[in-house]
Amino acid sequence: MKKLLAFIKKEFYHVFRDKRTLLILFGLPVVQIILFGFALSSEVKNIGIALQDNAHDVQSEQITAKIQSSSYFNVEKPVLNYPDIEQRFKEGRIKCAVIFPSGFGSDLYRAGGAKIQIIADASDPNTATIVTNYLTSIINRYQQELNPDRQLSYQIVPELRQLYNEEQNGSLNFIPGVIALIFMIVSTALTSVSVVREKELGTMEILLVSPLRPIMVLIAKAIPYLILSLINFTIILLLSVFLLDVEIRGSLLLLFTESILFIITCLSLGLLISNITNSQQTAMLISMMGLMLPTLLLTGFMFPIENMPKVFQVISYILPSKYYYSIIKAVMLKGLGFSYVWKETLILAGMAVVLLSIALNKFKTRLS
Amino acid sequence: MNVLRFILQKEFRQIFRDKTILAMMFAMPIIQLIILPLAADFEVKNINVAYVDHDHGNYSRQLINKVASSGYFKIIGSPQSYPDGLKMIERGDADLVLEIPPNFERDLVREGKQKLNISVDAINGTKSALGGGYLAQVIADFNANLDVNIKSSRANLAIPRASIGVSSTNWYNPRAEYKYYMVPGILVLLLTLIGGFITALNIVREKEIGTIEQINVTPIKKWEFILGKLIPFWIVGMIVFTLGLTVMYVVYGIFPQGSLGTLYLFAAVYLIALLGLGLLISTFADTQLQAMFIAYFFMMVFMLMSGFFTSTDSMPGWAKIIANFTPVTHFITVVRLIVLKGSGLSEVKTELFYLIGFAVVLNGLAIWNYRKTN
Numbered sequence: 249m250k251k252l253l254a255f256i257k258k259e260f261y262h263v264f265r266d267k268r269t270l271l272i273l274f275g276l277p278v279v280q281i282i283l284f285g286f287a288l289s290s291e292v293k294n295i296g297i298a299l300q301d302n303a304h305d306v307q308s309e310q311i312t313a314k315i316q317s318s319s320y321f322n323v324e325k326p327v328l329n330y331p332d333i334e335q336r337f338k339e340g341r342i343k344c345a346v347i348f349p350s351g352f353g354s355d356l357y358r359a360g361g362a363k364i365q366i367i368a369d370a371s372d373p374n375t376a377t378i379v380t381n382y383l384t385s386i387i388n389r390y391q392q393e394l395n396p397d398r399q400l401s402y403q404i405v406p407e408l409r410q411l412y413n414e415e416q417n418g419s420l421n422f423i424p425g426v427i428a429l430i431f432m433i434v435s436t437a438l439t440s441v442s443v444v445r446e447k448e449l450g451t452m453e454i455l456l457v458s459p460l461r462p463i464m465v466l467i468a469k470a471i472p473y474l475i476l477s478l479i480n481f482t483i484i485l486l487l488s489v490f491l492l493d494v495e496i497r498g499s500l501l502l503l504f505t506e507s508i509l510f511i512i513t514c515l516s517l518g519l520l521i522s523n524i525t526n527s528q529q530t531a532m533l534i535s536m537m538g539l540m541l542p543t544l545l546l547t548g549f550m551f552p553i554e555n556m557p558k559v560f561q562v563i564s565y566i567l568p569s570k571y572y573y574s575i576i577k578a579v580m581l582k583g584l585g586f587s588y589v590w591k592e593t594l595i596l597a598g599m600a601v602v603l604l605s606i607a608l609n610k611f612k613t614r615l616s
Numbered sequence: 617m618n619v620l621r622f623i624l625q626k627e628f629r630q631i632f633r634d635k636t637i638l639a640m641m642f643a644m645p646i647i648q649l650i651i652l653p654l655a656a657d658f659e660v661k662n663i664n665v666a667y668v669d670h671d672h673g674n675y676s677r678q679l680i681n682k683v684a685s686s687g688y689f690k691i692i693g694s695p696q697s698y699p700d701g702l703k704m705i706e707r708g709d710a711d712l713v714l715e716i717p718p719n720f721e722r723d724l725v726r727e728g729k730q731k732l733n734i735s736v737d738a739i740n741g742t743k744s745a746l747g748g749g750y751l752a753q754v755i756a757d758f759n760a761n762l763d764v765n766i767k768s769s770r771a772n773l774a775i776p777r778a779s780i781g782v783s784s785t786n787w788y789n790p791r792a793e794y795k796y797y798m799v800p801g802i803l804v805l806l807l808t809l810i811g812g813f814i815t816a817l818n819i820v821r822e823k824e825i826g827t828i829e830q831i832n833v834t835p836i837k838k839w840e841f842i843l844g845k846l847i848p849f850w851i852v853g854m855i856v857f858t859l860g861l862t863v864m865y866v867v868y869g870i871f872p873q874g875s876l877g878t879l880y881l882f883a884a885v886y887l888i889a890l891l892g893l894g895l896l897i898s899t900f901a902d903t904q905l906q907a908m909f910i911a912y913f914f915m916m917v918f919m920l921m922s923g924f925f926t927s928t929d930s931m932p933g934w935a936k937i938i939a940n941f942t943p944v945t946h947f948i949t950v951v952r953l954i955v956l957k958g959s960g961l962s963e964v965k966t967e968l969f970y971l972i973g974f975a976v977v978l979n980g981l982a983i984w985n986y987r988k989t990n
Contacts, residue, residue, distance in 0.1 A: 266905065268900075268901065268906045272912075275913070276913055280916065280920070286935070287931050287932065287934075287938070288925065288926045292927065292930055294930060295929060322929075337787065337957055338953065338959040338963045339953075339963045356780070360781075362781070364780060365783050365784070366783070366784040367784070368786050369787055370789035370796075371797055373793065373794055373796075373797060374794075376789075376792060380784045381749075383782075384782050384784070387780055388780075388782075390780070391779065406751065406752055407732065407733050408734045408736065408752075409733065409735040409736070412738055412739050420738075420739050421739055438905075441905050448824075448825075527636075528904045529817050529821065530636045530640070532813075532817070533813070534640075536813070541652060545652060556655050557654050578706070578708070582706060588707065
């Protein structure tokens with residue numbers, strides 16, 4: 249036990265010596281939370297739009313005024329013809345154009361009705377759909393204003409209730425994702441270099457001749473990062489509560505227990521990578537480049553997993569972050585208890601055990 | 617010039633010696649480019665709906681059929697009560713519970729108005745907004761039909777009515793497929809990862825292993841050293857870019873609408889800027905771990921701010937400024953413009969100036985900050 253303690257102390261020295269890495273370690277979550285909380289939003293606002301008004305009558309100008317007053321749009325100076333519109337699209341200055349044909353107002357009460365053409369830049373499909381919907385609803389509302397006596401007489405009124413998130417706080421969705429990402433980096437990437445670094449620097453030999461058993465070496469390597477990750481987790485929780493007004497509904501104890509379990513899983517993965525690679529460069533490329541994008545994409549906080557092809561849904565099942573993401577969402581945001589997340593917990597625990605035993609198995613007690 | 621040739625020779629040998637790194641540099645981006653766009657689909661479909669029908673009437677059945685056949689929703693169950701429905705949301709099986717009150721049909725005909733309760737899991741903002749929106753559309757449609765059915769006999773067609781027909785066209789991507797948006801973006805990100813990480817690691821590796829001392833005692837000049845590091849990785853980057861474009865065409869059938877020359881011009885300048893950043897990072901860092909983390913930090917911020925995930929238009933002012941100081945933002949914009957819309961050089965020249973600016977500043981700083989002596 250005393251030997252192990254001495255060893256853990258040594259690992260702590262390693263960690264604290266490297267001030268720059270530490271700075272980034274604690275700076276990264278803060279920056280991410282701020283960016284996600286304040287800079288990024290899935291809302292569509294300030295969309296560049298250009299109008300081509302061939303009619304210049306009362307009605308077309310009324311609609312123009314309505315579009316101008318909407319916060320969704322940022323009306324650029326008017327265009328004159330198709331090539332003009334195309335030019336603006338190609339410069340990337342507008343995402344959408346609206347064309348009023350000549351005689352718009354006088355066509356309104358004629359048989360065929362008046363026509364408006366909307367051209368959306370569908371190279372960004374979601375924005376195109378949202379913009380088209382906004383514009384259509386603005387125009388429809390205007391049409392209804394013109395026909396006040398034509399209200400529908402039978403109506404089903406939907407009453408929408410937003411569960412768990414009445415204030416429509418956009419931060420709620422990404423915070424579990426950010427937490428999962430941070431652990432993935434701190435725990436997996438940092439430990440993945442820990443063993444291989446000693447190999448590269450030649451200090452591995454000294455480790456191997458020490459009386460510590462391999463399992464102790466691995467545990468000693470993991471503990472400092474476990475503690476760092478927990479500090480990071482606490483910082484993120486504090487930031488989300490005090491900066492982003494996220495309410496933690498579930499039990500903190502359960503939240504921390506599950507997080508420790510997930511961190512251990514990540515640490516085991518890192519140790520495994522570290523034991524099978526021969527250079528820090530390879531280890532980092534695997535743990536950062538290889539894991540970063542899949543974690544980002546397949547965890548479920550950016551893109552809905554159920555939309556993906558079957559293969560990815562299967563792949564997403566082997567990512568520990570997926571389970572952690574659903575656990576933390578259930579516990580932190582919905583306030584559910586252990587009975588709802590025992591299955592995910594069991595899977596994570598299983599993963600941790602398997603990864604750790606493979607890592608131990610691959611730990612070479614001899615040089616080359 | 618001779619010196620530079622020798623440095624280049626050494627660098628290439630080093631690159632080709634390590635087969636793992638070599639495979640990683642070429643295979644990983646290509647594999648990810650093939651795989652990731654399939655996963656990165658923002659389109660919301662398959663919203664899981666559970667309905668609680670207290671009425672069991674004709675209308676409620678019609679309404680549910682209409683919801684089910686709209687294409688956006690998947691009916692996953694009909695729990696007996698609202699608490700049961702809520703449980704399905706808690707377990708994550710359902711995204712939305714639709715509750716039809718008792719005597720729905722009777723009251724609708726009698727009073728002309730009836731309420732429907734919709735409860736939606738609002739943690740995922742996009743999904744809940746779109747789901748609620750789609751459902752409102754379906755109900756509005758249903759309303760209109762009801763109106764026609766119930767009072768079609770006494771429709772008052774005498775009053776002229778203003779009508780506006782809206783026709784919408786999707787340019788550049790008529791079927792609004794997500795891959796056109798994502799694939800060019802992912803190509804840029806992968807190029808960024810390769811360019812930024814590999815160079816950052818390279819010099820630091822020499823520092824850590826100690827071989828940098830040997831270079832420092834030779835008469836190699838600073839710019840020769842930096843150039844010697846830059847050129848090989850620039851070539852690697854251009855090859856990766858070419859492979860990426862090939863994958864984009866072969867796998868996804870996307871061929872750049874604009875000129876390839878313009879695209880390559882931008883890629884060349886962008887890579888120089890990026891490699892400059894990698895070199896700058898490596899002059900600051902002492903260990904590979906540090907270099908990796910600093911690079912990671914920048915990559916993360918770049919990725920989030922670049923408009924890859926969310927449009928830069930909807931960011932607040934200060935965030936737009938940060939986005940503007942991010943090389944990735946400009947390159948993603950340009951690649952999307954050239955590949956999807958066929959923009960020419962004259963339409964995107966501002967972005968070129970930005971990228972040239974980044975290239976000059978970053979590489980200048982890297983040369984200035986590289987010290988041959990400690």
